[in-house]
Amino acid sequence: MMKKIALAVLLAITLCPVASLAQVIVRIGPPAPVYERRGPPPGEGYVWQDGYHRYEGGAYVWTPGHYERPPHPGGRWVAHRWVHRGDHWEMQEGHWR
Numbered sequence: 001m002m003k004k005i006a007l008a009v010l011l012a013i014t015l016c017p018v019a020s021l022a023q024v025i026v027r028i029g030p031p032a033p034v035y036e037r038r039g040p041p042p043g044e045g046y047v048w049q050d051g052y053h054r055y056e057g058g059a060y061v062w063t064p065g066h067y068e069r070p071p072h073p074g075g076r077w078v079a080h081r082w083v084h085r086g087d088h089w090e091m092q093e094g095h096w097r
Contacts, residue, residue, distance in 0.1 A: 026055045026089045028089070029082070030060055033051070046067040046068065047070055047076075048065060051063055070096060071096055077097075
């Protein structure tokens, strides 16, 4: 039983990086960004993450921006963005640097 659990955990750890590399590719360009008025941060050290359009269920859906604490000191947020490549658009996920 322990061998099965250990194997399942190992498999899950191995597949996690692969899932994060998945790309969203769409033939229709995204709408213009939505203007969001941001309030004050909830506390010191919080960073604003801009909202973005994600593609879900055959349509673009706006994901609102929010404040979040960096996972490490000096962390800088690189926003989500859509990149036009030939005949399609690719979503590049936001991430911390």
